[in-house]
Amino acid sequence: AISACFLRSSARRDAMLFSRLLPWRRPFVRWCNPLGLPQEIFHPRSVAPDVGDGVEFFYSDWADMHLPSRHRFPMDKYTMTRRVLEEEGHARCLPGPLATVEEACLAHDRSYVESIVTGRATDAMRKRVGFFEAPMEAYVLRTMASLGATLAATRRCLGSRGAWSGAISGGTHHAFAAAGEGFCVFNDIAVAARAAIVEFGVASVLVVDLDVHQGNGTAKIFEGDGQVFTFSVHQAKGFPFSTRCASDLDIGLPDGIGDEVFMRAIEPLAALVRERKPGLLIYQAGVDGLKGDRFGRWALTREGLARRNDYVYSLAAEAGIPVLVTMGGGYHKDINKTVECSVDVYRQ
Numbered sequence: 001a002i003s004a005c006f007l008r009s010s011a012r013r014d015a016m017l018f019s020r021l022l023p024w025r026r027p028f029v030r031w032c033n034p035l036g037l038p039q040e041i042f043h044p045r046s047v048a049p050d051v052g053d054g055v056e057f058f059y060s061d062w063a064d065m066h067l068p069s070r071h072r073f074p075m076d077k078y079t080m081t082r083r084v085l086e087e088e089g090h091a092r093c094l095p096g097p098l099a100t101v102e103e104a105c106l107a108h109d110r111s112y113v114e115s116i117v118t119g120r121a122t123d124a125m126r127k128r129v130g131f132f133e134a135p136m137e138a139y140v141l142r143t144m145a146s147l148g149a150t151l152a153a154t155r156r157c158l159g160s161r162g163a164w165s166g167a168i169s170g171g172t173h174h175a176f177a178a179a180g181e182g183f184c185v186f187n188d189i190a191v192a193a194r195a196a197i198v199e200f201g202v203a204s205v206l207v208v209d210l211d212v213h214q215g216n217g218t219a220k221i222f223e224g225d226g227q228v229f230t231f232s233v234h235q236a237k238g239f240p241f242s243t244r245c246a247s248d249l250d251i252g253l254p255d256g257i258g259d260e261v262f263m264r265a266i267e268p269l270a271a272l273v274r275e276r277k278p279g280l281l282i283y284q285a286g287v288d289g290l291k292g293d294r295f296g297r298w299a300l301t302r303e304g305l306a307r308r309n310d311y312v313y314s315l316a317a318e319a320g321i322p323v324l325v326t327m328g329g330g331y332h333k334d335i336n337k338t339v340e341c342s343v344d345v346y347r348q
Helices: 009-021 076-088 110-117 123-129 136-159 188-200 216-221 259-265 268-276 302-319 335-347
Strands: 056-059 092-095 165-167 205-209 228-235 249-253 280-284 323-326
Touching: 056 076, 056 136, 076 092, 076 335, 110 136, 136 165, 136 188, 136 280, 136 323, 188 205, 188 216, 188 280, 188 323, 205 268, 216 228, 228 268, 249 259, 249 268, 259 302, 268 302, 280 302, 302 323, 302 335
Parallel strands: 056 092, 056 165, 165 323, 205 228, 205 280, 228 249, 280 323
Antiparallel strands: none
16 A cells, blocks of 8 residues: 555654645655656656757657557657657757656646556556556656656746747646546646646636547536636537536537638637636647548648647737647547648647
């Protein structure tokens, strides 16, 4: 049991007293680490990358989940997208750090987080996510790397006045506080929003989720939370099936829609930016609305998705709002088409 790994009660009392004297510090805990994970996962905060000037994105593909080659999730899209961006040279691409347990707990139940990092996730839990085939250590490392990349980008946005940044991964909007699903273990959008509020004092966060699938996990985590507004435009049918949760503003669209219908559907974003005046806009920029996507039901074009990106970025730029970009879905029959549209998200 996890409790067996904690310090003895007397030492715990001393640690608790110390934490009251220094309220930003959590009591020292000595973790069980049966998977032999890097120790930084158990530190209070992830390691800050060595950032510079200009636009910077953070990636997590340095941590390989070791999925079977024919797995239905196109894991290679992350590396392929990063390499194109590096070759073009418009922005620096930096390896993101491993997130920590404490950071994951900003948006997730501690018992759930502990079950993941100690390798106690059940077969049923991992099958619900969709990565059951991955070795446990690789499963955890890639999960923490993806979350760490998004947190690094969040701090880049808010620690540098006017900076925009993003993770070349993430957008894991189906993860709930105590469960994962739909290729999402932890919800990096929710953790990033909470970090923005706790670390930087951001009063209002606007989540703009334009993936073809509804952001059910994000919606549930921030249900009734006045500091985070969730806006999701998605397909009305299909996944998520029985676990949909109401966003602050949901717009469900029918199967087969094209660029013009979609662009009209996202027009309420202008009013949201004007009225909410967010201190951070988190953009879930999934490209699975592209015609031919295996898991999507729409018929958007690459040009239409680029117009979508431009609309979001223009509104944010005009209002002086920092933007945090996450990659989201993309499962086209031709992975190169997914990569093209994903590169556009960061290139624009």
